[in-house]
Amino acid sequence: MSKILVLGGDGFCGWPTSLYLSSQGHQVEIVDNLSRRKIDVELGVDSLTPIQAVDKRLAAWKEVSGKTIGFHNLTVGEDYDRLLQLIQSFEPDAIVHFAEQRAAPYSMKSAQHKRYTVSNNLNATNDVCAAIVESGRDIHLVHLGTMGVYGYGTSGMKIPEGYLEVTIEQDGKTSKSEILYPANPGSIYHMTKTQDALFFHFYNKNDKLRITDLHQGIVWGTQTDETALDDRLINRFDYDGDYGTVLNRFLMQSAVNYPLTVHGTGGQTRAFIHIKDTCRCVELAIKNAPAHGERVMIMNQMTETHRVNDLAKMIADLTGTEIAYLPNPRNEAAENELHVMNDNFLALGLNPTRLAEGLVSEITEIAEKYATRCDMSRIRSYPTGQPLRKRMRSQNSSELPELAGVAGCC
Amino acid sequence: MSKILVLGGDGFCGWPTSLYLSSQGHQVEIVDNLSRRKIDVELGVDSLTPIQAVDKRLAAWKEVSGKTIGFHNLTVGEDYDRLLQLIQSFEPDAIVHFAEQRAAPYSMKSAQHKRYTVSNNLNATNDVCAAIVESGRDIHLVHLGTMGVYGYGTSGMKIPEGYLEVTIEQDGKTSKSEILYPANPGSIYHMTKTQDALFFHFYNKNDKLRITDLHQGIVWGTQTDETALDDRLINRFDYDGDYGTVLNRFLMQSAVNYPLTVHGTGGQTRAFIHIKDTCRCVELAIKNAPAHGERVMIMNQMTETHRVNDLAKMIADLTGTEIAYLPNPRNEAAENELHVMNDNFLALGLNPTRLAEGLVSEITEIAEKYATRCDMSRIRSYPTGQPLRKRMRSQNSSELPELAGVAGCC
Numbered sequence: 001m002s003k004i005l006v007l008g009g010d011g012f013c014g015w016p017t018s019l020y021l022s023s024q025g026h027q028v029e030i031v032d033n034l035s036r037r038k039i040d041v042e043l044g045v046d047s048l049t050p051i052q053a054v055d056k057r058l059a060a061w062k063e064v065s066g067k068t069i070g071f072h073n074l075t076v077g078e079d080y081d082r083l084l085q086l087i088q089s090f091e092p093d094a095i096v097h098f099a100e101q102r103a104a105p106y107s108m109k110s111a112q113h114k115r116y117t118v119s120n121n122l123n124a125t126n127d128v129c130a131a132i133v134e135s136g137r138d139i140h141l142v143h144l145g146t147m148g149v150y151g152y153g154t155s156g157m158k159i160p161e162g163y164l165e166v167t168i169e170q171d172g173k174t175s176k177s178e179i180l181y182p183a184n185p186g187s188i189y190h191m192t193k194t195q196d197a198l199f200f201h202f203y204n205k206n207d208k209l210r211i212t213d214l215h216q217g218i219v220w221g222t223q224t225d226e227t228a229l230d231d232r233l234i235n236r237f238d239y240d241g242d243y244g245t246v247l248n249r250f251l252m253q254s255a256v257n258y259p260l261t262v263h264g265t266g267g268q269t270r271a272f273i274h275i276k277d278t279c280r281c282v283e284l285a286i287k288n289a290p291a292h293g294e295r296v297m298i299m300n301q302m303t304e305t306h307r308v309n310d311l312a313k314m315i316a317d318l319t320g321t322e323i324a325y326l327p328n329p330r331n332e333a334a335e336n337e338l339h340v341m342n343d344n345f346l347a348l349g350l351n352p353t354r355l356a357e358g359l360v361s362e363i364t365e366i367a368e369k370y371a372t373r374c375d376m377s378r379i380r381s382y383p384t385g386q387p388l389r390k391r392m393r394s395q396n397s398s399e400l401p402e403l404a405g406v407a408g409c410c
Numbered sequence: 411m412s413k414i415l416v417l418g419g420d421g422f423c424g425w426p427t428s429l430y431l432s433s434q435g436h437q438v439e440i441v442d443n444l445s446r447r448k449i450d451v452e453l454g455v456d457s458l459t460p461i462q463a464v465d466k467r468l469a470a471w472k473e474v475s476g477k478t479i480g481f482h483n484l485t486v487g488e489d490y491d492r493l494l495q496l497i498q499s500f501e502p503d504a505i506v507h508f509a510e511q512r513a514a515p516y517s518m519k520s521a522q523h524k525r526y527t528v529s530n531n532l533n534a535t536n537d538v539c540a541a542i543v544e545s546g547r548d549i550h551l552v553h554l555g556t557m558g559v560y561g562y563g564t565s566g567m568k569i570p571e572g573y574l575e576v577t578i579e580q581d582g583k584t585s586k587s588e589i590l591y592p593a594n595p596g597s598i599y600h601m602t603k604t605q606d607a608l609f610f611h612f613y614n615k616n617d618k619l620r621i622t623d624l625h626q627g628i629v630w631g632t633q634t635d636e637t638a639l640d641d642r643l644i645n646r647f648d649y650d651g652d653y654g655t656v657l658n659r660f661l662m663q664s665a666v667n668y669p670l671t672v673h674g675t676g677g678q679t680r681a682f683i684h685i686k687d688t689c690r691c692v693e694l695a696i697k698n699a700p701a702h703g704e705r706v707m708i709m710n711q712m713t714e715t716h717r718v719n720d721l722a723k724m725i726a727d728l729t730g731t732e733i734a735y736l737p738n739p740r741n742e743a744a745e746n747e748l749h750v751m752n753d754n755f756l757a758l759g760l761n762p763t764r765l766a767e768g769l770v771s772e773i774t775e776i777a778e779k780y781a782t783r784c785d786m787s788r789i790r791s792y793p794t795g796q797p798l799r800k801r802m803r804s805q806n807s808s809e810l811p812e813l814a815g816v817a818g819c820c
Contacts, residue, residue: 111540130521166576
């Protein structure tokens with residue numbers, strides 16, 4: 001059993017991870033400033049699922065499991081002294097760092113959103129590292145990164161787990177070197193994660209911090225065994241244009257009878273992981289900390305890859321929804337291969353939840369069950385007001401009105 | 411003639427660069443929040459040279475040259491709206507970005523100094539980039555970076571100008587790729603500069619920003635032709651443990667009759683550039699902006715390399731001062747080679763000021779001239795109060811009291 005501090009423990013990944021770690025017998029405390037809920041307010045959107053206030057959630061968990069999770073409302077990256085005091089009093093063995101703004105489209109909305117994402121994410125990571133150093137304690141830092149740091153389009157190369165061996169030739173001399181995989185971020189959000197990697201490299205080298213950086217794929221799924229125990233524990237489901245991922249967009253479109261909108265040929269391959277596996281991977285990472293003096297451990301946290309078009313087809317087959325092909329607003333190759341190495345987690349015993357297994361319950365128990373809570377303005381109605389699918393057939397698909405969820409996330 | 415906005419134009423590099431650009435007929439406006447002067451207050455130190463308040467400096471420049479330089483007291487990285495308004499009203503062709511905390515030892519003093527350096531430097535660079543994008547103007551950004559991003563100890567390799575061609579082998583396939591030179595920063599300050607490189611990479615790729623990143627060596631020298639025109643224009647000279655470079659430390663030690671303290675064998679090689687050449691390089695960079703659509707232009711801004719021990723000997727020969735060898739507090743190889751490519755600036759016509767030429771005036775016109783202003787508490791007196799050199803001969807040199815200037819800065 002470990003003492004674990006979860007930064008950002010009220011969010012989409014943080015909440016189920018906190019419950020899972022608690023269920024496994026760890027002593028868990030959550031730090032969160034509720035920024036994700038406040039961004040919902042800013043955007044005028046809401047989780048499709050009726051998530052409860054933090055205190056209600058935590059009381060329900062206590063009631064259901066008998067376990068207590070502490071909660072601290074503070075801003076990582078600003079309230080440094082309180083964070084340091086918490087580390088000194090709670091004495092965690094591990095800190096799981098989810099406390100970053102995590103939507104690529106949100107990070108690109110305006111200069112102010114770029115500025116918020118940069119300041120929030122970079123100051124948060126630096127504060128955590130500096131506080132661990134100042135505390136003098138031997139704490140393992142587990143950070144949620146993204147596979148997006150690699151950029152898309154790696155010309156058929158296998159994406160290794162963080163490091164790349166290269167050969168350098170100069171003046172007739174040849175040398176080999178293992179370097180951090182060169183970063184190629186596609187948004188301000190992704191860029192902050194590539195800058196996080198440099199924080200980790202530095203604090204590991206200079207202060208011998210033990211750090212695991214998890215390069216996560218697109219997370220799908222809503223519920224875990226723990227969040228499903230009680231309605232009040234339900235996890236969030238985002239389908240808006242900023243925080244909704246491509247899969248959630250498809251799920252909502254099918255639930256409200258709108259064609260599944262695929263951009264370009266849908267030939268872009270993406271990496272996926274179920275939220276249950278996120279929780280398991282984090283615990284596996286905690287249990288398998290790098291040794292003292294070891295470099296930053298980087299693992300690809302994903303379990304399968306799919307072309308966007310294949311995803312759409314999968315949902316279309318299950319629900320009978322049509323697919324509409326739209327121009328791709330992203331500046332990216334129309335088709336790409338994606339070969340990701342995830343040997344580390346498989347070796348540690350991860351037994352993945354596959355899309356093909358979990359998709360049906362996602363449709364029936366989330367998207368369709370809560371469809372009445374759907375804000376249809378986020379899935380813009382077709383101008384004429386005619387039934388969408390009917391109109392679709394007579395239109396050039398490129399004239400389909402743009403959904404809010406165009407850019408997708410992560 | 412260009413319109414040039416100089417961010418950090420009151421600092422050690424920014425001030426003489428602003429005057430030089432003004433003297434060359436450019437229209438110059440300075441942005442500065444006087445943070446460098448406030449840090450002097452925090453540290454209880456002062457420039458050896460009697461620098462004047464900004465308004466006095468600018469009035470003197472107007473009197474001497476007939477040219478007006480505008481001044482705007484705002485914090486780049488915080489006062490975003492004012493920065494954007496200034497860009498929109500002044501309509502600069504180029505922005506020179508010196509507005510970062512630039513001392514490695516200062517950045518490492520405490521958690522609060524780490525936090526200040528990270529937040530100040532990263533938010534500043536992001537704000538400048540975001541403001542240029544939001545302004546919609548075609549502005550060339552020239553950033554002062556550091557050769558320190560490469561780390562020391564490059565195993566005899568020539569340091570290229572920013573990019574490195576590597577060969578990647580995987581599954582029997584071989585591919586060549588040109589990547590950003592892998593970063594290996596040695597301090598929080600240097601780390602922020604490696605993170606700056608990722609800002610530039612992203613904004614160049616995503617928004618087509620034209621950017622030149624100057625990887626500068628250790629700047630030496632105090633005066634330029636412009637700052638020497640009038641006493642009120644004098645540039646700053648730092649010799650404290652945070653902001654004083656190794657060369658300034660030697661100069662002050664010789665001026666106040668203290669042995670030149672060399673750490674380890676003094677076999678570490680460093681790259682240098684005279685402040686006059688900094689000014690010239692910045693103008694050359696402005697005049698030779700990357701074309702639209704071109705990647706970030708990275709140039710090594712240095713003119714010669716010296717071993718620390720050779721520097722000490724050079725000053726010892728000129729002044730008759732002794733050299734004392736102390737244990738090296740830095741975690742670095744005792745000896746290193748440093749081969750730096752600076753073909754770009756030489757090709758652009760830079761005619762460097764060499765150390766061997768400029769050192770005598772630095773000794774007589776700065777260090778000795780202002781020695782009475784020296785705060786001896788920054789050059790700690792030996793406990794017994796005996797004359798330093800006399801005591802030194804009878805002591806094991808490793809027992810020499812540590813000077814404040816141990817870590818040096820670049």
